[in-house]
Amino acid sequence: MKKLLILTLLILSGCTSNESLKGRDISEGLPNDLEVHQDFESHADYAIPTNLGQLEDEVSDIVYVKMIENKEIGGWVEDDYNTTVTQVEVLDVFKGNTAVGQNLLISESYYLYEGKLETVEGYVPMESNEEYLLFLVDSDTESDLKLIQSMGFGKYHFDKQATEQPIQSFSTLGEVKEYGLTHGESADLYNTIHEQILNKYNK
Amino acid sequence: MIFMSRKNKFAKLILGILTVTILFTLSSVSVEAAKFNADAFSRSKNPRASQLVFFNGADGGNHFNAFNYGRDKMHSTSSNININRTTDRHSANIIASSSNAQDTWFGLIRYVGNSDSNIMLHRTNTTNAGFTTANYRKTAMHEFGHALGLDHQDSPTVSVMRSGKLTYSDYSTLDKSNLTWRYGR
Numbered sequence: 577m578k579k580l581l582i583l584t585l586l587i588l589s590g591c592t593s594n595e596s597l598k599g600r601d602i603s604e605g606l607p608n609d610l611e612v613h614q615d616f617e618s619h620a621d622y623a624i625p626t627n628l629g630q631l632e633d634e635v636s637d638i639v640y641v642k643m644i645e646n647k648e649i650g651g652w653v654e655d656d657y658n659t660t661v662t663q664v665e666v667l668d669v670f671k672g673n674t675a676v677g678q679n680l681l682i683s684e685s686y687y688l689y690e691g692k693l694e695t696v697e698g699y700v701p702m703e704s705n706e707e708y709l710l711f712l713v714d715s716d717t718e719s720d721l722k723l724i725q726s727m728g729f730g731k732y733h734f735d736k737q738a739t740e741q742p743i744q745s746f747s748t749l750g751e752v753k754e755y756g757l758t759h760g761e762s763a764d765l766y767n768t769i770h771e772q773i774l775n776k777y778n779k
Numbered sequence: 780m781i782f783m784s785r786k787n788k789f790a791k792l793i794l795g796i797l798t799v800t801i802l803f804t805l806s807s808v809s810v811e812a813a814k815f816n817a818d819a820f821s822r823s824k825n826p827r828a829s830q831l832v833f834f835n836g837a838d839g840g841n842h843f844n845a846f847n848y849g850r851d852k853m854h855s856t857s858s859n860i861n862i863n864r865t866t867d868r869h870s871a872n873i874i875a876s877s878s879n880a881q882d883t884w885f886g887l888i889r890y891v892g893n894s895d896s897n898i899m900l901h902r903t904n905t906t907n908a909g910f911t912t913a914n915y916r917k918t919a920m921h922e923f924g925h926a927l928g929l930d931h932q933d934s935p936t937v938s939v940m941r942s943g944k945l946t947y948s949d950y951s952t953l954d955k956s957n958l959t960w961r962y963g964r
Binding site (some may be wrong): 619621685696718721725760 | 823877878879880882883885887889892897899903907918930932934942
């Protein structure tokens with residue numbers, strides 16, 4: 577019954593918050609001209625890793641993946657939000673029990689509100705067919721879902737670094753996607769870990 | 780004698796080079812500085828500090844108590860910060876709640892425009908991390924700090940506005956100094 581209620585709420589939130597995507601195919605990812613919402617901004621208090629070793633120690637899985645598609649686009653419901661659920665294919669495994677070729681469902685820290693993009697703590701959505709190194713932990717409540725550790729600090733595209741520009745300084749998703757993370761305060765830290773990751777994992 | 784003098788000069792030269800090298804190395808180490816006054820605040824946020832209305836819709840117990848605690852501490856930092864409680868959610872411009880979001884944070888603020896906000900504590904992430912009363916209070920005060928426009932402070936600054944599971948029972952001297960700089964005593 578509870579699951580049915582949650583599903584109904586998800587469908588309803590999808591109906592109300594994804595207006596601008598009506599009639600558009602999102603199986604290949606969100607459109608580049610999707611607007612960044614300028615009226616809402618989310619900041620999180622979380623465990624920011626101080627270095628790569630700490631990040632590695634805190635997670636159950638370190639996997640190199642290819643993004644397949646968004647399974648559910650998240651939305652804001654009452655005083656809480658649903659994240660976006662994205663399917664990825666595992667290309668390489670560095671820690672954990674997943675297998676190469678396995679598909680995983682990943683919770684991403686963004687959603688749509690009033691048909692516009694809202695991300696949490698400067699998170700940048702994964703793109704279809706692009707490859708990422710992910711540092712993951714299990715969801716406490718959804719057995720088939722993995723969460724990205726330390727928000728955007730748990731996701732790395734080898735060719736994309738963080739920018740100090742806040743996400744509200746961008747107009748569209750297409751502009752945001754040029755970066756690995758938009759983080760005014762800790763872009764340097766992200767880029768330091770990014771460099772360590774390139775040295776260790778980009779063989 | 781002349782030999783000793785030359786030896787002393789050589790030793791002084793080496794000491795000088797070492798001192799300069801150490802000073803240069805120390806100055807190169809990236810230690811984030813504390814943010815003061817205007818630098819401590821988000822430039823885009825302009826909360827109506829004298830007429831804030833707070834609705835506490837968080838779960839009873841740790842979350843509810845921590846948000847009330849955070850409200851009281853923030854309310855008492857300046858005579859120009861007035862955070863009145865309400866039981867009418869729709870009249871509030873700071874709304875507290877508990878979250879089940881599939882994310883890895885402890886606390887969160889969602890700014891609504893440049894003056895209103897939703898502030899949240901995460902249900903499972905905080906309990907799984909073994910949060911104590913002081914950890915909950917710190918996180919709630921942190922979110923109230925954001926609601927009043929404060930930005931994050933970096934480690935190792937002594938501030939409620941640092942990220943992570945930390946133990947604070949009140950805003951730090953730096954936090955209070957920044958708040959009174961902006962809002963008065």
